[in-house]
Amino acid sequence: MERRVFAKIGPSILNADLSRLAEESQRLLDCGADYIHLDVMDGTFVPNITFGHPLVKCLRRNIPDAFFETHMMVQEPARWIEPTADAGVQLYTFHIEPCSNVVDVCRKVREAGMKVGLGIKPNTSVEAVAEYIDAADMILIMTVEPGFGGQKFMSDMMSKVRWLRSNYPSLDIEVDGGVGLDTINQCAEAGANMIVSGTAVTGSADPKSVITRLRDAVNDVVLGHMNNHN
Numbered sequence: 001m002e003r004r005v006f007a008k009i010g011p012s013i014l015n016a017d018l019s020r021l022a023e024e025s026q027r028l029l030d031c032g033a034d035y036i037h038l039d040v041m042d043g044t045f046v047p048n049i050t051f052g053h054p055l056v057k058c059l060r061r062n063i064p065d066a067f068f069e070t071h072m073m074v075q076e077p078a079r080w081i082e083p084t085a086d087a088g089v090q091l092y093t094f095h096i097e098p099c100s101n102v103v104d105v106c107r108k109v110r111e112a113g114m115k116v117g118l119g120i121k122p123n124t125s126v127e128a129v130a131e132y133i134d135a136a137d138m139i140l141i142m143t144v145e146p147g148f149g150g151q152k153f154m155s156d157m158m159s160k161v162r163w164l165r166s167n168y169p170s171l172d173i174e175v176d177g178g179v180g181l182d183t184i185n186q187c188a189e190a191g192a193n194m195i196v197s198g199t200a201v202t203g204s205a206d207p208k209s210v211i212t213r214l215r216d217a218v219n220d221v222v223l224g225h226m227n228n229h230n
């Protein structure tokens with residue numbers, strides 16, 4: 001079946017200067033980012049703490065129009081749905097691992113007016129998330145162990161992306177962790193279309209060029225796929 005899901009590039013601000021989050025986010029948007037990927041960590045689900053909805057709400061005030069995703073690396077994803085929606089987030093991505101009622105949480109996220117992303121850690125099988133695809137708008141395949149930016153990309157996660165893409169040609173599939181110019185081709189060829197990239201973008205002297213090249217790498221594969229079907 002034909003694949004028609006084009007690239008969206010969502011820089012992660014995890015390793016950016018968090019004291020200047022609004023300026024950094026705006027800079028990335030000005031460089032062509034499609035959305036901003038905001039890493040919320042609670043120190044329990046992952047061994048690190050970042051920020052939560054109060055900060056996102058302030059960011060929203062400074063940046064009224066951007067598309068925000070919060071990547072909820074938290075033990076109790078249901079707990080933060082309402083305040084996160086109130087903070088102006090459009091895509092609420094949470095992990096299935098700590099969750100005993102995934103479908104219920106997905107429903108509540110949608111009732112709160114947000115889209116649903118479902119994430120899995122590297123040790124979680126893709127089959128474990130597949131049963132929830134009807135309840136979600138996007139699946140996130142982690143390509144590092146969540147918790148820290150700047151880690152090494154795990155190529156062996158690409159089999160999960162490949163499996164999802166071959167079974168769900170129109171699904172939004174996001175990859176996150178160690179994604180940059182040296183690893184984007186693997187992600188693109190496997191079928192990922194939502195690309196989270198932290199250090200490779202925020203640490204670059206030319207983030208605009210990095211964002212453009214990440215997008216082009218994905219779209220080249222998508223267009224090639226479409227041409228093969230015409």
Ligand SMILES: O=C(CO)[C@H](O)[C@H](O)COP(=O)(O)O
Pocket residue numbers: 012014015037039071144145146147148149150151176177178179196197198199200
């Ligand atoms: O979720 C994350 C870590 O848990 C980050 O979004 C991710 O690691 C992005 O940073 P980098 O591209 O530097 O790996």
